[in-house]
Amino acid sequence: MAAIDKAMQTKILNALTPTGAAGIPGTMITALGGAAMKLKLTSTQSTSTTSGTEIASGNGYTTGGQAFSVASTASSAGSAVTCPKTTALSWTNGAGGWTIYSMELTDSAGLRVWFADFNGAPITVAAGNTFTIAADAISITVT
Numbered sequence: 001m002a003a004i005d006k007a008m009q010t011k012i013l014n015a016l017t018p019t020g021a022a023g024i025p026g027t028m029i030t031a032l033g034g035a036a037m038k039l040k041l042t043s044t045q046s047t048s049t050t051s052g053t054e055i056a057s058g059n060g061y062t063t064g065g066q067a068f069s070v071a072s073t074a075s076s077a078g079s080a081v082t083c084p085k086t087t088a089l090s091w092t093n094g095a096g097g098w099t100i101y102s103m104e105l106t107d108s109a110g111l112r113v114w115f116a117d118f119n120g121a122p123i124t125v126a127a128g129n130t131f132t133i134a135a136d137a138i139s140i141t142v143t
Contacts, residue, residue, distance in 0.1 A: 005112045006048045033108035039089055039133070040065030046102035046115040059094035064110060066091070080141035090132035098125040103138070114140055
C-alpha cells in the first residue's frame, strides 16, 4: 500500500480548496526538484508523519536513495502510476546485513512524497546478495 506524506497532503489540499484570501485556492504547489526522483530504502517503518531510518550508506547503498533513470507512464483518467518503468532498481550489499522495511519516493532534493512498507517486511539482505525492485513493481494510486 502506497501512502502520501502528510506534509504533501497538506500542500495538495491547500492548493485545491478555497483556503486563500477571498475564497480563492490556497498556495499553489511548487514543482518538485528538477532532477530525477529517487527511491530511498529504510530499516524502520515509515509513517505519514515520519520518515523511516534510512539504511546505512556504503557497501552498495548511497544516502538519499537511487535515482530513477526513465520516466514512468503518466496517469490518465485517474489510473495508477507504476514505477520503475522499464529499468529495475537494485542494490548489492557489499558487507554486513541490511534490514529493509519501507521505501520512500522523494524528489531530487530529498522531499518525501510517497512511502510504503514492503510486503513481508522486514526483509533481510545478507552480504553479497542483491535487493531488486522489478520494473512496474511499485503501483501508486489515489483512491
